Amino acid sequence: MTNLIERLQSYMRRSAVSRYEAIPVPPFTVFIHPFDALIYLNYAIPDGPILGDVREPLRRLRAEFQKKGRVPRFEYVSELAPALADTLLAAGFRQEAEARLMVCTRESFTPVAVPEGPVLSVLTSGSPREEVRTFCTTARRGFSPDEPYEATEEDVSKMLEDLREGRAVLGRVEGQPAMVGMFTPPSEGIAELGGVATIERFRKRGLGTALTSRVAQEAFERGVEVLFLSTISEEAGRIYERVGFRFVTRMLFMVEGSHPEGAMLPVPG
Structure with missing residues (x-):
C-alpha cells in the first residue's frame, strides 16, 4: 500500500x-x-x-x-x-x-447507468472550442456558484492541451449544461479523476454518479490502471464508492x- x-x-x-x-x-x-x-x-x-x-x-x-x-x-x-x-x-x-x-482500478470499477434524460458528451482535443468553453464555464460555476464567470480563451486553450491525452465529460439536462468531470493525462498507468461538479439546481439527482462512471470508463478504455481522486465530503465519498473507488489514505x-x-x-x- x-x-x-x-x-x-x-x-x-x-x-x-x-x-x-x-x-x-x-x-x-x-x-x-x-x-x-x-x-x-x-x-x-x-x-x-x-x-x-x-x-x-x-x-x-x-x-x-x-x-x-x-x-x-x-x-x-x-x-x-x-x-x-x-x-x-x-x-x-x-x-x-x-x-x-480514493482509488479505482479496472477490477473494482462498477459501471453506473446514465438515468433517463441527461446526455453525456466526451470531449477530446479535437472537440469544438465552444463545447470546451461550455465545459470550463460549467466547471467553474459548479465549484464557485456565486462567482460570475465565463471561460476565457486561455482557459479553453489550456483545457485542449490537457485533452490531448486526458478526456472530459460534459453532461446536459434538457439541453442545459449540468455537470462535468475529467481525468488528467495518464503517467505510468495512473490518472486523476478531477473537476467533478454539478450545477446547484441539478444536484441530488444521481447525475454525478453516472458522470463519474463515464469518466472512469473512458480512463480504463485508454489504458489507465489506477484512477484516483480526493474528496473532503463524506457524501461525495459514498457517491464515488458506488463506482468502485476505495479509500487508501x-x-x-x-x-x-x-x-x-x-x-x-x-x-x-
Missing part, C-alpha cells in the same frame, strides 16, 4: 509540473497556475519527508506566492510528510481541509492562516 501511495504523490508532482509553473523552494516545490489565482489551483507539495528547520524555506515559499499574487497553500499526502502539519501550524498556517484519497490542505476562505470542493451531485 505504501508503494501505491508514493506512486500517487509522485504522479501529483509530475502532473503539476506539466500544467503549472514549478518553482523549486527546497524542500518544497511551488506550483502556480499561469493565469488563474483561484486558491485551489495554486499550491505547494513537499519534495519528500520534512527534516530539520524549514523556517527559511517557508519564508521564501511565502515570498514566491506573494510575488505571483497567490495565497500560500499546501496540498499533500499526510503520511508521506507526517511532521509537516505541525510545522505549518506553528508557522501560521491552518488546516483548510482533510481529504480522503488522507491528504491535507493547509493554507496561510490570514486568508479567510479555503478551497471547497463541490459534491458531485
